[in-house]
Amino acid sequence: MKAYITFSSNSRIENDEKLKSFIQNSEGDFTTILLDENVCVVIKPLKKASYEQVRNIAGSIARDLRKRKIETALLEGAVLESGLSELNKGEAARAFIEGWELGSYQFLTYKSDAKASKTELEWVGCEDIQSFIVEGKIRAQAVSLSRDLMNEIPSKLNPETYPDVLSSAFKDTAAKVTVYRKAQLEAMEMNGVLEVCKGSKYEPAFVEISYCGDDTKPLVALVGKGVTFDTGGISLKSGRDISDMKMDMGGSAAVAGAMKLIVESKAKVNVVALIPIVENMPDRDSLIPSEVIRYKNGLNVQVGNTDAEGRLILADGLIRAGELKAKYIVDIATLTGAIGNALGSKLAGVFGNEDLSDVMKKIGAENGDHVWPMPLVDAYDSYLKSDYADFNNISAKGEAGSITAGLFLRRFVPKTAQWLHIDMAAVAQSSGDSGYYTKAATGFGARLLADFTKKISE
Numbered sequence: 468m469k470a471y472i473t474f475s476s477n478s479r480i481e482n483d484e485k486l487k488s489f490i491q492n493s494e495g496d497f498t499t500i501l502l503d504e505n506v507c508v509v510i511k512p513l514k515k516a517s518y519e520q521v522r523n524i525a526g527s528i529a530r531d532l533r534k535r536k537i538e539t540a541l542l543e544g545a546v547l548e549s550g551l552s553e554l555n556k557g558e559a560a561r562a563f564i565e566g567w568e569l570g571s572y573q574f575l576t577y578k579s580d581a582k583a584s585k586t587e588l589e590w591v592g593c594e595d596i597q598s599f600i601v602e603g604k605i606r607a608q609a610v611s612l613s614r615d616l617m618n619e620i621p622s623k624l625n626p627e628t629y630p631d632v633l634s635s636a637f638k639d640t641a642a643k644v645t646v647y648r649k650a651q652l653e654a655m656e657m658n659g660v661l662e663v664c665k666g667s668k669y670e671p672a673f674v675e676i677s678y679c680g681d682d683t684k685p686l687v688a689l690v691g692k693g694v695t696f697d698t699g700g701i702s703l704k705s706g707r708d709i710s711d712m713k714m715d716m717g718g719s720a721a722v723a724g725a726m727k728l729i730v731e732s733k734a735k736v737n738v739v740a741l742i743p744i745v746e747n748m749p750d751r752d753s754l755i756p757s758e759v760i761r762y763k764n765g766l767n768v769q770v771g772n773t774d775a776e777g778r779l780i781l782a783d784g785l786i787r788a789g790e791l792k793a794k795y796i797v798d799i800a801t802l803t804g805a806i807g808n809a810l811g812s813k814l815a816g817v818f819g820n821e822d823l824s825d826v827m828k829k830i831g832a833e834n835g836d837h838v839w840p841m842p843l844v845d846a847y848d849s850y851l852k853s854d855y856a857d858f859n860n861i862s863a864k865g866e867a868g869s870i871t872a873g874l875f876l877r878r879f880v881p882k883t884a885q886w887l888h889i890d891m892a893a894v895a896q897s898s899g900d901s902g903y904y905t906k907a908a909t910g911f912g913a914r915l916l917a918d919f920t921k922k923i924s925e
């Protein structure tokens with residue numbers, strides 16, 4: 468069966484008082500009705516229409532029609548244009564398809580009784596905005612890659628298999644994937660990665676994905692935390708169900724998605740993704756609290772708590788970014804629970820260079836990956852002091868946990884680079900189906916990092 472998407476400003480509806488009031492009084496942003504024996508999705512008037520609103524409505528419609536087992540939904544360019552007259556037609560179409568595809572997203576690998584299905588969106592009279600439609604699909608595919616990686620279980624996605632998954636994701640593209648395994652990591656002195664993974668049955672890895680669409684552009688390094696499962700290590704986590712900790716590689720998923728978006732859209736940027744990959748497990752060989760990790764840059768870190776492992780591996784990524792002479796560095800991680808206390812589950816925190824933080828905040832407000840600037844309070848730096856090493860991986864005080872994590876990372880940032888740190892711990896998951904989000908992984912960060920990289924490369 469086919470459905471037709473229209474707006475309540477449609478003359479057929481406008482001229483029918485009964486129908487008009489029925490639609491006005493129905494709940495939600497759209498109503499599905501039978502009109503002249505056709506299934507019609509009627510989008511209600513939007514107050515101050517935004518592209519994010521368009522993405523959300525499209526995602527909700529896609530899921531609603533799938534439930535109704537509708538095979539195709541038809542959308543006419545002229546209908547979209549008049550229904551969303553205050554928005555740019557091409558950009559509205561891009562937002563619509565992006566929201567549609569993401570709202571249709573499913574992860575059913577382990578649901579024995581479910582079969583993937585989707586209502587296809589068919590565009591009519593949209594020849595003039597084809598490039599926007601293609602772009603919207605590319606954006607959705609990139610975010611879906613991030614979601615797939617985050618939703619996968621740790622026996623399938625772990626430090627030994629993850630590099631292969633990334634290699635195949637970028638096979639036959641303009642990006643180059645380099646995988647460093649344990650012996651190479653030892654030669655490269657990636658001691659944070661090596662130490663954190665000591666308790667795991669898997670050997671650690673470090674993946675670099677590089678893409679150069681224009682070699683006159685400054686090198687941007689995107690560093691993503693790839694902890695494929697975080698038990699806390701010897702500082703074992705408690706909790707009724709810590710399944711979510713399979714998503715502790717959310718930062719690396721964001722980086723991978725961003726690279727996908729950049730590569731597929733042939734962006735004129737020069738970028739490298741740096742992804743340290745470990746599993747944090749308790750074992751007789753595990754890293755234990757009180758140990759000291761000596762980093763390649765000469766810094767010695769006391770491990771006060773093995774559950775603060777993200778910063779220990781990101782440190783290697785930041786050092787590596789310096790070796791590659793990156794001009795801009797953005798690291799992203801599901802780093803601290805504290806960021807959710809500060810900002811809730813709709814915004815990630817961004818730390819570091821204040822001008823760049825503002826640029827990123829604006830980008831996120833437009834593309835849906837919202838961030839809010841957070842301070843790196845110098846007075847809290849002393850909380851990281853250690854009695855016998857240069858500093859500790861956890862704060863001596865039970866306050867400002869996200870800020871002290873940022874301050875820890877700042878010590879590893881090469882002096883020649885401008886740096887941002889994103890803490891996405893609270894935005895990695897959606898608690899339910901809502902707009903273009905489906906329950907579980909959000910795919911946060913893919914669009915944010917890609918759009919930011921493009922912006923600073925202009």
Ligand SMILES: [Zn+2]
Pocket residue numbers: 697699747773774775776777
């Ligand atoms: Zn941890």
